[in-house]
Amino acid sequence: MQPDAIYAICGFDDIPNRRARGFDLMVVDDEGNQRPWPIVVIRWSKKVLGYVNKCPHNSVKLDWERNEFLDPYGVRLMCGKHGSTFELSTGRCVEGQCKGRVLTPIALTVLDGEICVVGVRLVEDDAPSDA
Ligand code: FES
Numbered sequence: 461m462q463p464d465a466i467y468a469i470c471g472f473d474d475i476p477n478r479r480a481r482g483f484d485l486m487v488v489d490d491e492g493n494q495r496p497w498p499i500v501v502i503r504w505s506k507k508v509l510g511y512v513n514k515c516p517h518n519s520v521k522l523d524w525e526r527n528e529f530l531d532p533y534g535v536r537l538m539c540g541k542h543g544s545t546f547e548l549s550t551g552r553c554v555e556g557q558c559k560g561r562v563l564t565p566i567a568l569t570v571l572d573g574e575i576c577v578v579g580v581r582l583v584e585d586d587a588p589s590d591a
Contacts, residue, residue: 467582468574475503475575480529480537482513482521486583494583499566500529500537501575502548508575510566511551515539517558522546537563 475481480502487497498513498521513521523529524540531538536545536554544556551563567579 465578465581466569466571467577467580467584468571469501469577470575472503472508472570472573472575475501475508477503477505478534479503481527482523482529485577488581488583497580497582499577501568502529502537503575504548508568508570509548510568510577511537511546511563512566514564515541515544515558516553516561516563 469483469485470481480500482498482500485497485499486494488494500511500513500522502509513523515522520539520541522537522539528540529537531545536548537551538545539556539558542557544553544558546553546563551565553559553561553563566577569576569578
């Protein structure tokens with residue numbers, strides 16, 4: 461187990477400023493089971509924010525059109541099914557079906573121009589043999 465492993469998922473410049481992109485990753489849980497872990501990553505100027513891509517009220521992905529995560533003003537995340545909107549900085553639903561509930565935040569960092577996921581154990585396509 462590598463609790464402090466860092467996984468690069470894309471280049472910082474692969475997500476344009478003020479846009480969001482989804483990633484369908486797999487994680488290994490504490491029991492060693494693999495499970496899907498869809499996430500959304502938002503780039504906002506020099507910052508990146510991320511949440512599990514699952515609405516807190518009925519567990520569907522937010523982007524009913526692939527990678528369409530933002531509301532028409534481009535300032536909140538939006539559920540494509542219901543139009544509920546979520547604050548970018550907190551993940552809190554401020555309008556719609558799940559008002560008051562929050563998206564699950566994920567830990568991200570930027571290293572050498574790469575957006576990286578930290579704090580989880582991902583299933584990697586090319587797992588190192590020394591693990
Ligand atoms: S699935 Fe929860 S607001 Fe749409």
